[in-house]
Amino acid sequence: MKLEQLLHEFYLKNGIPKDGGASKDTFEFKVFGLKFNLPNPKFRKEAMHIHDIQHIYNDCDISWKGEGFIAGWEISTGMWKYFRLGLLSLWAMGYSIWIYPKAVFKGFKKGLNDIGVIDLKMSKSELMEMEYDELLNIMKKDTTTTMNSVQWIKFIFWVFASQLVFLFPIVLIGIIYFLS
Numbered sequence: 001m002k003l004e005q006l007l008h009e010f011y012l013k014n015g016i017p018k019d020g021g022a023s024k025d026t027f028e029f030k031v032f033g034l035k036f037n038l039p040n041p042k043f044r045k046e047a048m049h050i051h052d053i054q055h056i057y058n059d060c061d062i063s064w065k066g067e068g069f070i071a072g073w074e075i076s077t078g079m080w081k082y083f084r085l086g087l088l089s090l091w092a093m094g095y096s097i098w099i100y101p102k103a104v105f106k107g108f109k110k111g112l113n114d115i116g117v118i119d120l121k122m123s124k125s126e127l128m129e130m131e132y133d134e135l136l137n138i139m140k141k142d143t144t145t146t147m148n149s150v151q152w153i154k155f156i157f158w159v160f161a162s163q164l165v166f167l168f169p170i171v172l173i174g175i176i177y178f179l180s
Contacts, residue, residue, distance in 0.1 A: 003135060004128035006056050007049065014062050020048040031095060043084045049124055050117045057117070057135060058110070068096025069107035075158050076111025082118060087165060090158075094166025097159055108155050112145040 011018055021027050022045040029036040051070070058073060060066035071092035080086035097104050117127070120138065127135075145151065 001132050002128065003053060003056070003130050003132060006132055007052055007128070010052060010056055016052075016062070020052050022046075022048045041084075044088070047082075047085055047118070049127065053117050053127060053135070056132075057114075057139065058107070064096055065100045065103045067092050068100040068103040071096055071162075072104035072107030072109075073111035073114070074107075074116065075162075076108040077114055077116035078119060079116055080158075085118070090162045090165040093158065094162035094164075097162060104159075105155070108158070109147055109151075112147075112151060113141050115139050115141060 007020075008018065010016070011020060017024065021040065024040055026037050027040045027044075029038050051074075054060075054070055054073065055062065055066065058069060060069050071089050074089040075086075075093055079089045093104055115138070117135075117139070120127075122130075147155075
């Protein structure tokens with residue numbers, strides 16, 4: 001089945017607009033039991049299909065457990081190289097590590113042996129025309145990496161980095177509150 005059809009089914013199943021919300025100026029964000037309506041910047045709109053294909057590839061839902069897996073997977077596959085998207089992944093990893101640490105770790109571990117969708121350097125139209133089986137074949141790395149001491153150090157580094165990104169807004173609000 002083509003990715004376009006799988007993406008359409010993914011959106012229907014999860015109650016997501018048919019374009020993944022890319023045409024909207026804002027997006028709803030649920031965290032700490034609160035709903036936030038945040039601006040939807042251009043770089044996020046342009047990458048929504050990539051993130052959503054990664055959900056399909058990894059068979060993850062859009063719960064925080066699924067997002068935690070995807071965040072760990074994205075960091076492991078090198079999403080951090082794309083600064084703005086990497087910050088979003090790090091923030092999601094930072095939040096998810098508190099509530100679903102196993103999912104984040106499993107995503108990171110799986111990502112060691114995968115190529116990120118963004119690193120395929122394919123246009124959206126090329127991806128939409130691709131068969132799912134083809135995606136499965138091109139996303140697997142030629143070599144296998146296991147969780148050795150180097151990979152554990154990398155994981156711990158990214159956990160700390162994710163906490164810095166995740167906690168920065170909270171610390172900033174606290175500083176502003178105490179200074180006022």
